[in-house]
Amino acid sequence: MTEPTRCGFVAVIGRPNVGKSTLVNALIGSKVSIVSRKAQTTRHRIHGVLTRGRDQYVFVDTPGFQTRHGGAMNRMMNRVVTRTLAEVDVVVHVAEAGKWSSGDAQVLPLLPDPAKTILAVNKVDALRNKNDMFAYVGKIMSQFTYGAVVPVSALRGVQLENLLAEIADRLPAGEHMFEADALTDRPVRFIAAEILREKIFRLVGDELPYGCTVVIEQWDETEEGARIAACIVVEREAHKPILLGAGGAHMKRIATEARQDMLKLLEKPVHLDVYIKVRKGWSERESALRELGYE
Numbered sequence: 001m002t003e004p005t006r007c008g009f010v011a012v013i014g015r016p017n018v019g020k021s022t023l024v025n026a027l028i029g030s031k032v033s034i035v036s037r038k039a040q041t042t043r044h045r046i047h048g049v050l051t052r053g054r055d056q057y058v059f060v061d062t063p064g065f066q067t068r069h070g071g072a073m074n075r076m077m078n079r080v081v082t083r084t085l086a087e088v089d090v091v092v093h094v095a096e097a098g099k100w101s102s103g104d105a106q107v108l109p110l111l112p113d114p115a116k117t118i119l120a121v122n123k124v125d126a127l128r129n130k131n132d133m134f135a136y137v138g139k140i141m142s143q144f145t146y147g148a149v150v151p152v153s154a155l156r157g158v159q160l161e162n163l164l165a166e167i168a169d170r171l172p173a174g175e176h177m178f179e180a181d182a183l184t185d186r187p188v189r190f191i192a193a194e195i196l197r198e199k200i201f202r203l204v205g206d207e208l209p210y211g212c213t214v215v216i217e218q219w220d221e222t223e224e225g226a227r228i229a230a231c232i233v234v235e236r237e238a239h240k241p242i243l244l245g246a247g248g249a250h251m252k253r254i255a256t257e258a259r260q261d262m263l264k265l266l267e268k269p270v271h272l273d274v275y276i277k278v279r280k281g282w283s284e285r286e287s288a289l290r291e292l293g294y295e
């Protein structure tokens with residue numbers, strides 16, 4: 001007798017920089033989310049699908065729970081987190097081994113039924129004394145009784161099988177929602193925008209805090225190739241020269257690297273035009289955010 005298939009939504013949450021994107025990428029085995037050294041680079045919900053035998057995991061990579069900054073942008077991001085957790089079947093709360101801060105604790109009131117919530121203690125590779133783990137986990141469990149606790153290293157691929165097994169145990173029985181080879185249900189142009197955004201964060205992210213988004217304005221694709229126009233929206237006139245760099249060097253590098261990744265994604269030649277627009281105070285205006293595609 002074959003066992004019934006299981007399929008469910010999995011949310012990965014945690015304060016910024018704990019390694020959520022790295023973990024989801026490591027679990028799915030393909031790059032659908034963006035990974036960056038900078039905090040708060042994941043603004044969108046990204047669905048990545050992993051199918052293994054009878055189990056299908058549909059990952060919902062929520063934005064980092066925001067606590068440090070005020071404003072419409074953060075309120076909106078936190079609403080997305082709350083809504084996401086209410087909808088999913090399994091929640092993986094990612095924390096960093098040995099480091100538990102108020103940012104982590106602020107996620108606790110949002111967590112649903114403990115039975116469907118798993119604590120993934122990430123970055124165990126960076127922990128000097130492994131014995132510290134007991135006290136660390138004990139302290140956290142006194143605040144919230146997770147259904148399971150799994151120490152992992154997303155970066156080194158440690159204990160990921162155990163984590164997947166704990167998630168699978170919580171997936172409801174049901175038909176698979178996606179084809180077995182599906183990686184993401186995000187349209188390819190969304191991924192193209194993410195690629196460009198990743199290049200910007202990597203090159204000038206430190207100088208350009210939170211004030212930029214990418215909008216794909218033109219997408220003409222044929223069998224032979226794709227012609228893409230992307231607009232980088234910045235908040236201030238002063239951000240333009242940061243993006244451009246001396247003699248346009250930054251912009252050139254960002255566009256070149258993004259074009260190369262897009263070529264791999266689409267498997268055909270890509271002509272990419274990138275330009276910059278200034279839209280003052282965009283991150284403070286919810287209507288402007290909606291217009292730009294943030295729901």
Ligand SMILES: Nc1nc2c(ncn2[C@@H]2O[C@H](COP(=O)(O)OP(=O)(O)OP(=O)(O)O)[C@@H](O)[C@H]2O)c(=O)[nH]1
Nearest residue numbers: 016017018019020021022039040064123153154155
């Ligand atoms: N040593 C170590 N570093 C890790 C591990 N997982 C992630 N990192 C690093 O932690 C940093 C943050 O990782 P991200 O995956 O971008 O973190 P995130 O939680 O998605 O961050 P936000 O998008 O800002 O919410 C990166 O520099 C990663 O390389 C790990 O297992 N071990």
